[in-house]
Amino acid sequence: MSLKIVKIWFIRVVPVVLFFISYYYTQFFLQSNAGTARSLTSSKTVCDSWMRSRRWESLNLNVTRKTSLFLKLADFFWQQPQSTLPLPYGIKGSELFLLKVLAVTASYEMPTSIEKLNNAPVRGYEDDVGNKTTMRLFYPESASYNPSLHNDPDTIMVLVPFKQHDLRWLKEILYDEKRVRKGFWKPPPQIWLGHTSQIRVLDPFFLKQTASALLRIPLQPKRNQRPVHPTTGILAVYMALNYCDVVHVAGFGYPKFRDQKQPIHYYGHETMKSMKDSNHDLPHEAEALKRLEDAGAILYLHPHS
Template sequence: MSQKAVKTWCLRLLPVLLFFISFVTYYCSYAILQSYGGTSKSLNSSKSLCGGWLTQKKWESLNFSINRQTQLFLKLEDFFWREHLSKLPLPYGIKGSELLLLKVLAVIANYQVPASIENLECRTCVVIGNGFAIKNSSLGSIINKYDVVIRLNDAPVRGYEEDVGNKTTMRFFYPESASFNPALHNEPDTLMVLVPFKQQDLRWLKEILYNEKRVSKGFWKPPPQIWLGDFSKIRVLDPHFLHQTADRLLQIPLHPKSKQPVHPTTGILAVFVALNYCDVVHIAGFGYPNTKSQRHPIHYYGHDTMKSMKNSYHDLNHESEALKRLEDSGAILYLHPHL
């Protein structure tokens, strides 16, 4: 075959070769994305894909204009070794609450996450909401496989293990949502994470820690007067995360003009914390019933209905839209069908 003929054949085969390379590249990329975002994805595939450029790309795609922060909890050193400036009072800053925090942090003196989690190259996390959607889901065994399981408020575990599992790494709460005996629905090593929405929340914790006279004023619901938890497992969430959830994710005005302010729920806050700390973030039990009936239950437990949310301090529709944006971007994945 002449040199000219060889050259002609090479030119003819070149488009076919380029098409083949493009097809293989597309197929591999599609397979990887499907394995990450598909609803049938196993936890092992999550581990193989988390970390590195993929996690960073997902964070950057959210356009929060802030860096991921993995130091979750306030620590005593913040108040001694450098000036802890805060322009806002709680819930978005600590202005005016410094002395209360000093007393609280002096007793608990803990701000770490267990080394077994902190040292992981890849952290798979699931945030379990309290919504009715998780009822009869049979997700319990799947939930227990995650490195970090975050639960909210006083949501029970005992009696609901088949749907919600029984592993709890962290439980976010505030005084009105606290259980007097955390051992009932948590593990011995569960971190009890106080989310301070107001100064009175820190005062409640101080009174518990120092066994002082309890003051019940300033709460929308009486908090426990006795708390039987392990003080060494208490952590205080840095208000930075509530601030960024409100400002960046939900775009809530930090200086509202209305008499009734709107604050993020502990659920959407926990999702934002997980996005900062974890490499893979999945959620379950989020969302409220899409019904006009005020009698429809809203939790997988208890008897609260949609009617109880009528005068809420939260914008539930706005939060639902934010979760949809996170899902569409690939930052989070629901473990069950949802509206």
Template sequence: MRKEQVKMSLKNTKTWSRVLVPVLLLCCVSYYYSHFFLQSSEGAFSKALCDSWNISQKWERLNFNLPCKTCMVVGNGFAIKNTSLGSAINKYDIVIRLNDAPVRGYEADVGNKTTMRLFYPESASYNPSIHNDPDTLMVLVPFKQQDVRWLKEILYNEKRIRKGFWKPPPEIWLGKTSHIRILDPYFLQQTASRMLHLPLNTPPKTNQIPAHPTTGILAIYVALNYCDVIHIAGFGYPESKDLKHPIHYYGYDTMKSMKNSYHNLSHEVKALKRLEDSGAVVYLHPHS
């Protein structure tokens, strides 16, 4: 009888272990994310946004003590130029920037706070510290296998292989190794298929390259997964059919450079319109 009781006790212990271990792991991951991955700065601005979000979601009547993350995704579009949004952008808990978009010299319009920056090798700045904060997370978007290989060659100081890039990436990159992250390809797949309704595969035996999401729409999808309040600025393309019209708030790229891009801009415009109409994202400035 005693042996049977011991067996039953061991069996119950194993059963509870199977249940509790995943829960504990989830708690640990959630704690790590909230305390280390997204670094929040509490303030009156953040509290006001979160209070309005809580009221709309009616969380308080459920007695949930949930932290609220306010996020700003700063696009590189010309629309943000001369908006004087810089000080407002700096007040968000999380500020996400894209590619090699500069901050210095443009602070009045785009602010200077950067929590994380999404980039890929061809859009990498050789010295990330110039336009980022010391603790900015640099998130590599692996559009292709060569992108991860490039990072490996940089980190391990291996021979640089330049084949496979549409533009030569930096051969020297001064980013902090402790601040490098790689975006889970799942986000790429979900953004392409669920948000943009793009085919993930091209017909066999063709040289056609499938359209892929822009870094900006990817950043918004990431924010939708981790943030409670999401505002955006610098998104959208000029309505003008003038191919000489600038597309960024910096530099000299024009609409002409987008003619042969691998992005489906019409799908992205529709996706952003759906998100705006549903209240999932809010623009900080008038847009087309």
């Protein structure tokens, strides 16, 4: 082979070789970058999880992720130790009322298809709070005689028993017994159209944890001191935190709790003045909500002042 032919071959082949070298180098570079991008994304996820974990630790909430919300006849009385606290933080002294109530109510857990938690009226407020109520917390004084007026027929109605009279009221409703009107700060409905299959009784554990871990208020007040209990609103937030890392909140909070004319709900006309003599510590709750918001545990769907 002459030198001239070799030169021609070299001139023709080298560009092709360089092209393939360039092509494969480019592919390797892109794949490496893609791998790096995936690694960065993964690292970011790990970092976010770590930061969220650190935020949770700083709150000292001791959320156990216990998601068995409701008392059940089958496993509560026979397997768990008896409570040492009375209502609202235990069942001591109310066992017989509970026995009768749980005997006729459903013992199902939270629906597996749950997507949202909501415990206030949605009809007429869909644009702000959504159009579904999975679970509504109530006590006799807050009960509407017909739950379907504000919620879907399949909404789970969860009784939060603050006192023994609350369980007695539900027992009288379920067994159609004579209603005893005494023992309530506001007359509860004497006729209640809730469906038995949709009724649950909240485990007092969650109210106890809301009080002690989140609000840091004493479970047993000192002598001559008025007891303080969490509101059902802050209770619902704590319950949701047992299911979710971040809870979205709409229409709830006390940004101006010192203003007696400030509405306490996004619906109705009640103001902070009506809470003046209640057994709730709203400043405590406002501070707790701020801690949760600062930690990223709750996110408000609408800005507040």
